[in-house]
Amino acid sequence: MSDEPARDAGYADFLDAVEDETPYYLECSNGHGSLPPRHVCPDCGDSELSETELPEFGTIQAHNVVHVPTPRFQEDTPYATAIVDFGPVSVTGQVRGMEPQAVENGLEVTMDIDRTETDEDRVLVFDVS
Ligand SMILES: [Zn+2]
Structure with missing residues (x-):
């Protein structure tokens, strides 16, 4: 239980x-x-x-660069969060694999799981394809 x-x-x-x-x-x-x-x-x-x-691929609809995180992501800043359009649903997560400032709306991404730098908790991430 x-x-x-x-x-x-x-x-x-x-x-x-x-x-x-x-x-x-x-x-x-x-x-x-x-x-x-x-x-x-x-x-x-x-x-x-x-x-x-x-769907395997989604498109970034909106994004934001975070400089002042919640404690859970203290060691991860700066990072970009994005809302990604996967067709029927939108998913929120962190963008990995590129400079946060370089993230743009319209980029195609795939979804993955990573660990936070802070406590190695699982976090939903997007990889730029
Ligand atoms: Zn319904």
């Missing part, structure tokens, strides 16, 4: 799936996409959610 709250356990499952290179999103019967963990569709309230494979 885990004493983690359910929503954290669900997010850990999502990180596991990304780490196994089988990331997925939840699709309701009306075709809305959302990221796990969800029990109902955030758009229409449908509870018929099925796990659907996430």
Whole structure:
């Protein structure tokens, strides 16, 4: 038994799936996409959610360079966070593999899991393809 709250356990499952290179999103019967963990569709309230494979490539929609991080990412700064459009869903994570200042909207990226420099916790990252 885990004493983690359910929503954290669900997010850990999502990180596991990304780490196994089988990331997925939840699709309701009306075709809305959302990221796990969800029990109902955030758009229409449908509870018929099925796990659907996430596209391999996404596009950076918005990004931000972080100089003053939360304690969890203290050793990682500066870094860029981005919201990436994967079609039905948008995913937030850190951009790796390039200078944070060089990150641009419209770049194509893939999703991966890395460890923070601060505490080696798992973090969702984007690699520029
Ligand atoms: Zn829906």
